[in-house]
Each structure stands twice: as structure tokens, then as C-alpha cells.
Amino acid sequence: MADFTHLDQKGNLFMVDVGEKPYTERIAIAKAEVVFPEEVYPKVLSQDIPKGDFLACAKVAGILAAKKTSELIPLCHPLPITKVDLQFKFIPEKFSIEIEGMVKTVGQTGVEMEALTAVSIAALTIYDMCKSLDKRIKITNVRLVYKTGGKSGEVVLEKSV
Template identity: 50%
Template sequence: MSKLTHLDEQGQAHMVDVGHKLPSQREATAEGFVTMQPATLQLILEGGHKKGDVLAVARIAGIQAAKKCSDLIPLCHPLMLSGIKVELEPQPEHSRVRIEATCKLSGQTGVEMEALTAVSVAALTLYDMCKAVDKGMVIGDLRLLEKIGGKSGHWQADGSTPA
């Protein structure tokens, strides 16, 4: 098993030095779900929410979160992202919204945390906008689906399809 890269020999946290790495094309895709009452999802789908277009606001929040990842997670590098895509897919048969985010860049470190942060904040935004009508919503199953590039190459989660 590999050692944790954010800990030094004394076990103290530090930001990993990636200055010696050559830039490469990198991409990461993550997903998560917000499960809710059927009536809450219907309200979102009909555009009847008094706060406005819930899915559009959550999408923008996810994009903004990916750009601010290093401000939120202490040991993440600030990155010059070249692309961020956040999709929200209502799944009425499961009474939930699936959120998927893909982040891309040409750089010296990966973008997994940016994709995961985008999904997390999009889910939290959806919850925030709908909590007045459904406090029992559940945010869950947040995971990395795929990462491409860097020293470790291509990785894909079991049961996922390529982005």
C-alpha cells in the first residue's frame, strides 16, 4: 500500500510539492445523489419553486465550488481549470437527482477533489433551496467515477461507464 502523500516523515500535514512534475492533460468525473420526496422532485421539475430554477442554481454553485476547491480543502493546490461541466439529472423513478461533475486541466496535479467538491456543493445547494418543503432529503453516494492522466494513468470505479 502506498503511503499518504500529504503527511511527512513525522506525520505532519503538508502540501505536496508538484513542481518537479511535467504538466499533462488530466480529467476527473464524480457523482452524487439527492433523494427526496416525490412531491419535492415534482416541484423542481415543474419549475414551481419560489426560489427559482433549482437545477440551474445548483449547477452554477457546483461550477463555482470546483473553482474554489483550494479555498475549501486546506491541502489542495489552486488549479487553473480548463473545463468544468456539472449535470443534474432528475430520476423520478428513484425520487432523486443525480449530479455528475467533470473537471479538466493541463497541469501537474489531478482534479479529483475539484470534481468531488463540485458535486458536493451542487447537492448542498439543491438541499438548501428545497429544505423549506422537504427537510428529510438525503445527500449520498458521493464518489469518484473516473480519473484520467497523471502518473497513475486511467482509473475507473467499478460499475461506472466511461465519461
């Protein structure tokens, strides 16, 4: 069990002590995609959605989610987040919106979970605001694409970053 960072020798779960780790700047970038049925995508592109500005709402939801990650993920440390940014890119050939979320802190542990939570909640918010158009909307491909800081240094998981 010693190979698992959140389990003791008896297999009991615990929160890792990061108190001895050095403070470093830490950045994480995650992405998610929201895919729409082809026939409703023109409404999405024109942002003609009955509930209003779904992208602004999704951006605020993603930012709030990043700030509350430690309340949602049981063993996640609360962090002093210094920046959260979400960007939305329409990809017409896939009938989708790609969400990219960046989270930054200066701390003793990384912000990967915060970035993943931000894009996940932004995607759920887009779904919620657009579901009246069609229930077949899909949330896909939630993933970490970049991180830097701490012991592992820079990790590039997608070249697009």
C-alpha cells in the first residue's frame, strides 16, 4: 500500500501532508468538449439560446467551480488560487465547443483538479442552458493538457498548448 500516496500501510485513506513542499508557481490547463446535434448547432453558433448568454454563465460557473474544488473532491487541498480563465472555441466541423480552462496558484500542491473541475462545470452549465434545444448534447474528452510547477516540473500532454 505504500505506493499509493493517499493510503497508509493499513490501507486507510488520508490527506497527504504537503507542508514540507516548497512554494512554487503552479499552472494547470484542462480541456473539455460539448458536442451538439448537427441540426441545433447553427443556434449555438449564433448564440440564439432561450436561456440567454450561455457562455458568460459557463465562464462564471467554471471560475466558481475551480474555487470550490476542495469542497467537492474529498482529498483535495484548499488552495489560494491566483487566476482562473476559461476560453471557448467553436469547432463547426465537429459541431462542438471546446472549453479550455487555466488555473494558477503559488502553492505547495498543483491545480490540476481545479482546472479539470472548472472545465467540467463549464461544460455542464452549457448543457444545462442548451438542453431545451436538444437532449442529445454530449460532454466529452475532459482531460488535463498541461501542468507546470512542483517536483514534476512542466508536463505537456497535448502539443496545442
